[in-house]
Every structure is written in structure tokens, then in C-alpha cells.
Amino acid sequence: MEKVKRTLGRSYGQFCGLARALDVVGDRWNLLIVRELLPGPMRFNELMTSLGGIATNLLTERLRTLEAEGIVERRLGEAGVRYALTPWGAGLREPIEAFVRWSAPLMMTGRDGGSFQPRWLAVALPALLREVTADPALEIGFEVEGALMVLHVDEDGPRVEVEPDRRPDTILKAAPEIILGLAADALTIDQALAAGHLRGDIQILRSILPPGRATAATTPDPR
Amino acid sequence: MEKVKRTLGRSYGQFCGLARALDVVGDRWNLLIVRELLPGPMRFNELMTSLGGIATNLLTERLRTLEAEGIVERRLGEAGVRYALTPWGAGLREPIEAFVRWSAPLMMTGRDGGSFQPRWLAVALPALLREVTADPALEIGFEVEGALMVLHVDEDGPRVEVEPDRRPDTILKAAPEIILGLAADALTIDQALAAGHLRGDIQILRSILPPGRATAATTPDPR
DNA sequence: CTGCATCCATTTTGATACTG
DNA sequence: CAGTATCAAAATGGATGCAG
Numbered sequence: 001m002e003k004v005k006r007t008l009g010r011s012y013g014q015f016c017g018l019a020r021a022l023d024v025v026g027d028r029w030n031l032l033i034v035r036e037l038l039p040g041p042m043r044f045n046e047l048m049t050s051l052g053g054i055a056t057n058l059l060t061e062r063l064r065t066l067e068a069e070g071i072v073e074r075r076l077g078e079a080g081v082r083y084a085l086t087p088w089g090a091g092l093r094e095p096i097e098a099f100v101r102w103s104a105p106l107m108m109t110g111r112d113g114g115s116f117q118p119r120w121l122a123v124a125l126p127a128l129l130r131e132v133t134a135d136p137a138l139e140i141g142f143e144v145e146g147a148l149m150v151l152h153v154d155e156d157g158p159r160v161e162v163e164p165d166r167r168p169d170t171i172l173k174a175a176p177e178i179i180l181g182l183a184a185d186a187l188t189i190d191q192a193l194a195a196g197h198l199r200g201d202i203q204i205l206r207s208i209l210p211p212g213r214a215t216a217a218t219t220p221d222p223r
Numbered sequence: 224m225e226k227v228k229r230t231l232g233r234s235y236g237q238f239c240g241l242a243r244a245l246d247v248v249g250d251r252w253n254l255l256i257v258r259e260l261l262p263g264p265m266r267f268n269e270l271m272t273s274l275g276g277i278a279t280n281l282l283t284e285r286l287r288t289l290e291a292e293g294i295v296e297r298r299l300g301e302a303g304v305r306y307a308l309t310p311w312g313a314g315l316r317e318p319i320e321a322f323v324r325w326s327a328p329l330m331m332t333g334r335d336g337g338s339f340q341p342r343w344l345a346v347a348l349p350a351l352l353r354e355v356t357a358d359p360a361l362e363i364g365f366e367v368e369g370a371l372m373v374l375h376v377d378e379d380g381p382r383v384e385v386e387p388d389r390r391p392d393t394i395l396k397a398a399p400e401i402i403l404g405l406a407a408d409a410l411t412i413d414q415a416l417a418a419g420h421l422r423g424d425i426q427i428l429r430s431i432l433p434p435g436r437a438t439a440a441t442t443p444d445p446r
Numbered sequence: 447c448t449g450c451a452t453c454c455a456t457t458t459t460g461a462t463a464c465t466g
Numbered sequence: 467c468a469g470t471a472t473c474a475a476a477a478t479g480g481a482t483g484c485a486g
Contacts, residue, residue: 015337017323018258035241095321100240102314114238267468
């Protein structure tokens with residue numbers, strides 16, 4: 001029989017923008033699903049493995065809810081179903097980027113066994129480098145955990161492309177925590193080089209990163 | 224036997240800024256508690272009534288967790304315990320304001336029986352009026368649901384003061400949905416006046432609000 | 447393979463009653 | 467005022483099953 005049920009997560013019942021936003025995307029996993037889709041559409045199983053640990057029924061239910069809310073849309077292509085953000089759903093980039101900036105101190109405690117997906121950097125780097133511009137435009141390749149991505153910087157700001165069509169001239173190899181430390185200005189280029197965690201031509205890097213404070217060794221943990 | 228300590232909300236276990244932020248403030252009620260505290264410190268019972276419906280044990284547990292994370296601090300004054308944001312906790316204003324802007328379409332569907340607290344406007348108005356500046360500075364009083372607050376706008380942008388020390392010269396009376404509609408540019412001043420939902424000297428209002436598009440009657444619901 | 451649906455043990459939440 | 471204690475209901479996390 002049909003399920004009439006439909007509490008779709010409890011509503012806070014408040015006439016407040018934050019509360020209404022959380023009514024829609026506040027349930028567990030929802031914002032992480034949006035984060036996954038920000039760099040581009042994905043299939044169900046890609047979401048499963050990238051999110052790591054979400055149960056199949058939950059992912060199904062979340063995608064259905066997000067679709068009903070107008071945040072995610074199903075695209076039926078020749079290769080099967082792909083999930084993509086609607087324009088309104090892509091607007092969640094702003095609060096997500098704000099969270100990424102706010103949480104920078106939490107990242108400086110190190111990776112600590114957490115899982116990692118290169119595409120997360122495609123979200124984090126523009127968030128952390130928000131005010132960086134370059135004219136003429138430049139691009140830097142990053143090879144992280146075997147995946148290649150390209151950071152484009154022009155007068156409008158930074159943008160990251162995953163799985164680029166062509167390889168950029170400059171490619172840096174580094175661990176994710178090094179890239180993040182540099183972008184969050186919690187680590188200097190010299191420190192990264194000295195530790196042997198950064199390889200490649202770093203001249204372009206110097207041009208876009210702030211001079212870098214030598215405070216990286218101090219505890220950035222706010223607690 | 225002693226409680227061995229529980230898992231303090233399940234961690235996503237991801238090396239990602241968004242995931243780590245949600246590990247810390249992603250649990251139900253947490254961001255709403257931060258929203259309450261953004262305009263200023265509050266006591267336990269004030270939080271209870273303003274949040275409307277949170278169980279006492281949950282509020283206790285959330286405040287403890289937020290305190291342990293360094294987001295909230297207990298202040299023991301002569302009048303008892305008050306809860307306040309730490310500087311790092313106050314940094315959540317950015318993602319919260321981004322959510323408020325993103326959710327504007329959800330607010331245009333009307334109040335719909337939701338609860339409302341005037342202090343929520345102290346968060347929403349600066350979020351929606353972010354890019355508005357004024358030189359020389361100006362101030363407008365708002366009387367909403369019996370509470371008075373003052374919107375200050377100067378060259379740095381907007382800021383709202385709740386329970387101001389002195390009454391401003393100009394005071395507007397309006398329902399919350401009208402104020403929000405105007406600030407979100409989904410409603411024109413003329414529409415609000417024509418509907419009789421706005422009373423007071425609106426000359427200053429015109430100076431800070433954009434001309435206003437006449438599209439307010441069209442459905443703003445993104446779904 | 448992909449995209450789910452069902453079952454079930456464990457957690458988390460919400461509502462209420464009660465206390466220093 | 468500022469919480470504790472208790473308990474039923476709901477959400478979550480895994481495992482497994484299954485059709486196209």
C-alpha cells in the first residue's frame with residue numbers, strides 16, 4: 001500500500017531563513033551530497049563511495065527529498081541516471097564555502113585518519129582563495145592522491161576544474177593537508193618545501209599566495 | 224558504572240572542511256542556538272522559549288557540546304548563568320547569513336503559522352542588506368511584534384541593534400514578512416504601503432532599498 | 447553492474463515529569 | 467532559574483535481497 005507518511009525530517013516551524021534552510025538541507029548527509037555535486041553531476045554509486053558510509057536507503061531517501069525540494073535533479077542520460085544540482089541548489093555553494101572558511105582551524109589539526117576525495121579540494125580551494133585574483137589569468141595543476149585538477153585564477157577569482165581536458169604546463173604534487181594549509185595561509189611555501197611535502201614549480205604559487213605568516217607552528221586549534 | 228562517554232554525535236570521518244564543520248555544529252538545534260546568541264548573550268530559559276520546543280535535556284546537551292568545542296561560553300554573572308558566543312563561534316555568522324540569503328525564496332511563501340522572534344530579524348536584515356551602505360550614516364527603527372530594534376547603516380554596511388538605549392527618530396511599524404520582503408527585494412515599498420502593512424516615515428527606507436522590481440506577485444517558489 | 451527496497455539493532459530526539 | 471531523569475517515537479547505520 002502507499003506510504004502516506006511524510007514527516008520528511010521534523011520542521012522547526014520557525015519563520016526564519018536559517019530555520020527554513022535547515023528544514024530543507026539540515027538533515028544528516030544532505031549538505032555533503034550537495035558538496036559532492038558542486039563540481040559536477042554524479043551517479044548513485046559514485047555518491048555512495050565518495051560519501052563513504054551512507055546507507056543505500058538513506059542516500060535514496062535524501063536524493064528523493066532534495067529532488068522534491070528543487071535542489072537536485074535526476075538526469076537520465078545514455079549512461080544511466082546522473083544526479084545534478086539545480087541552479088537554486090548550486091546556490092548552496094555560498095553557505096558551504098563559508099563553512100569551509102570557518103572550519104579551517106579544524107583542518108589544521110591534520111588528516112587524522114579521515115577519508116579524502118580530491119573533488120573536495122575543488123570546493124575548498126576557491127572557498128579559501130576567495131579574494132585572490134590574477135590578471136593575466138593563470139592556471140596551476142595539482143596532482144593530489146593520484147587525481148589531477150586545475151586551479152584557474154583570473155580577475156574574477158579562483159575556480160577549480162576536475163578531470164581537465166588538457167594537462168596544464170605547471171603541475172604540483174602535494175598531499176591534501178599541504179594544499180589546504182597553503183590555501184588557508186596556515187603554512188608557508190617554504191615550510192611545505194622544507195618538509196618535502198611539495199614538489200614542482202612553485203613560482204606561480206608564490207604569485208597568488210599571500211607572503212605567509214610564520215605562525216603555522218603555533219597551535220591553530222581554537223579550543 | 225560510569226558513562227564511558229558517547230560518540231558525541233557521529234563524525235563523518237572525512238578530511239573536509241564542510242564535514243568537520245558539520246561534525247561540530249551539524250546536529251539538530253546547534254545552528255539555531257548560535258543564531259539566538261548572535262545578537263547577544265542569553266539565559267537558558269530565554270533560549271528555551273525563543274527556540275520554541277527544544278527539550279531541556281537536549282538544550283543542556285547541546286550547550287555543553289558547543290562549550291566543549293569552543294563555540295559557546297558560560298558566563299556567570301550576578302544575575303545567573305548567561306550563554307555567549309566565543310569569537311570563533313561568532314564566526315558562524317558568515318555561513319548563517321549565507322543560509323539566510325539562500326533561503327529567501329522559502330520565506331516568500333509566507334509565515335504559515337511559523338513562530339517568530341524579533342531578534343531573528345537582527346540576523347536576517349544585515350544578511351539580506353549586505354551590500355547596502357550609507358554615508359552619512361543613518362538609522363531606522365523597526366517596531367515588529369511589539370519589539371523595537373534599530374537598523375544602523377554606515378559606510379561599512381548594515382547592523383541591527385536589539386533593545387536600543389534610545390529611540391530613533393524614525394520608527395516603522397510592519398509585520399515581519401513585510402520587512403523581510405522589502406529587504407529581500409521581493410516586495411516594493413509601494414506594494415507594502417498599498418497593502419497597509421507598512422506604517423511610518425518611509426523616506427529613509429527608499430534611500431537604502433533598491434528601486435524594487437515589480438515581480439513580487441510572481442511566484443518566487445523555486446520548486 | 448546500477449539503483450534501489452526491506453529488515454533490524456542502535457542512536458537520537460521529543461515530550462513530560464521532577465529537583466536543587 | 468537551570469537544569470535531571472525517564473521513556474516512547476523516530477531517525478540512522480548496516481546487512482541483505484532483488485529487478486532491469
